[in-house]
Amino acid sequence: MAEKLTDLVIPQHIAIIMDGNGRWAKKRGLPRTAGHRAGAKAVEKICEEAYNAGVKYLTIYAFSTENWSRPAEEVNMLMNLLRDYLSDSLTNAKKNNMKIRVIGDRNALSPDIRDRIIETEEASKDYTGLNFQIAINYGGQDEILRAVKKIGERVKAGDILPEDISVKTIEDSLDTAGIPAPDLLIRTSGEQRLSNFLLWQLSYTEFYFCDTLWPDFGKKQLLEAIKYYNTRDRRYGGVK
Ligand code: IPE
Ligand code: IPE
Ligand code: MG
Numbered sequence: 001m002a003e004k005l006t007d008l009v010i011p012q013h014i015a016i017i018m019d020g021n022g023r024w025a026k027k028r029g030l031p032r033t034a035g036h037r038a039g040a041k042a043v044e045k046i047c048e049e050a051y052n053a054g055v056k057y058l059t060i061y062a063f064s065t066e067n068w069s070r071p072a073e074e075v076n077m078l079m080n081l082l083r084d085y086l087s088d089s090l091t092n093a094k095k096n097n098m099k100i101r102v103i104g105d106r107n108a109l110s111p112d113i114r115d116r117i118i119e120t121e122e123a124s125k126d127y128t129g130l131n132f133q134i135a136i137n138y139g140g141q142d143e144i145l146r147a148v149k150k151i152g153e154r155v156k157a158g159d160i161l162p163e164d165i166s167v168k169t170i171e172d173s174l175d176t177a178g179i180p181a182p183d184l185l186i187r188t189s190g191e192q193r194l195s196n197f198l199l200w201q202l203s204y205t206e207f208y209f210c211d212t213l214w215p216d217f218g219k220k221q222l223l224e225a226i227k228y229y230n231t232r233d234r235r236y237g238g239v240k
Contacts, residue, residue, distance in 0.1 A: 005053045005223060008230050011183035013057035014050060015205070017197055018043070020189025020213030027213075033077045038215035040081050044092060049219045051096040051130040053226070057179060058132050061197050065105070065139030079113065082136065086116035090123055097129025103175035104138030105146065133179065140199030147173035176201055184229045188214045188221075206232045 018039060025035030043060060050058045063078055070078075093100055102117045109117075117136075150173045154160045160169065171177065182198065182205045190211045194202065208225045210217075233240060 005226065008226050010054040010226065011206075011229050012055070013059070013180050013182045013184075014055050014225075015059040015061075015182035015185045015198055015202070016046070017061045017185070017187040017191075017195060018214040018217070019187060019191055021215060023189060024213040024215045032074060035215060036074075036078060036081055040085060042215050042217055043085075045218055046222060047092065047096050047098060047130060047132060049222050051098070053222070056131060057182075058130055059103070059135065059176075059179075059182065059198070060133070061135045061138065061195075063104075063136045063138070064196055065137055065142050066196060068108075068137075079110065083113060083116065086113070086120050089116075089120045093120070093124040093127055093132075096132075097127045098124060098132045099127045099130070100124045101131070101133050101179075102136055103133050103143070104136045105142055106137065108137050131179065133176070135197070138175070139196040140194070141196060143175050144170075144200060146175075170200070174200060181205065184208060184225065186210070186225050188212050188217050204234070204236055206234065 021035035021039040022032040023035070024038060025032050028034070043062075046060075047058060062082065067078070068075060089100055092098065100120050102121065106114050106117060147170055151160070151165060151169060155162055155165075176198075181201045181203070185198075185202055185205045186208050187193075188210055190209070192209050198205075206229055208228050210221060210224065212221050
């Protein structure tokens with residue numbers, strides 16, 4: 001088995017459900033917020049490692065449409081972390097030559113966060129290294145619902161006929177328009193569910209689950225996930 005990234009086929013697009021920040025903190029007798037802070041550091045590290053490994057697209061689940069149900073204090077803290085991340089994002093973007101894009105429904109976010117998102121996307125749009133998608137107030141069902149509404153509006157306006165709606169029409173209406181589907185999905189912390197992440201896009205993605213809690217996920221764990229990916233035989237419904 002290959003021990004170095006250079007001996008492996010590198011997935012073009014990796015999606016990550018970063019889970020286990022709360023349990024990481026609890027194990028250390030710290031508040032959950034400390035886990036989120038450590039989780040944010042792990043994100044920076046993994047962008048760098050993914051970029052160095054040759055990954056072209058990295059999509060991370062930062063805040064789900066369901067995460068609003070957490071205690072207000074935790075939600076506020078997560079939003080503040082996001083603010084900080086977006087403020088530093090240009091330094092990060094430069095370092096990894098990273099084009100940043102936010103997916104999810106930003107209408108429910110504070111106006112200042114929305115502005116920071118627009119600034120970050122605009123300022124990083126010409127970087128040609130890692131394409132980094134951050135899912136914020138993202139839910140797969142919500143994304144599909146918003147896409148259906150957009151297409152409905154186009155039908156109403158006479159732009160498109162119902163019989164001309166294709167898979168491509170739907171893909172072009174999703175937040176991930178223009179981004180290839182993930183090749184590998186990683187979920188940390190032992191949970192084995194999608195929790196409403198990229199429901200459409202993961203239709204033929206390989207899934208890798210590990211027990212590592214997100215703040216502990218680094219280069220070694222990424223290599224393990226990519227090694228696992230290299231053992232898979234992707235058949236896409238065909239025969240090999
Ligand atoms: C993932 O860690 C981060 C977010 C969902 C924002 P959790 O906060 O879900 O951590 P656990 O699952 O409670 O350990
Ligand atoms: C999924 O993790 C959402 C993010 C990682 C942002 P959760 O911890 O919210 O998922 P559940 O509640 O365990 O399904
Ligand atoms: Mg969790």
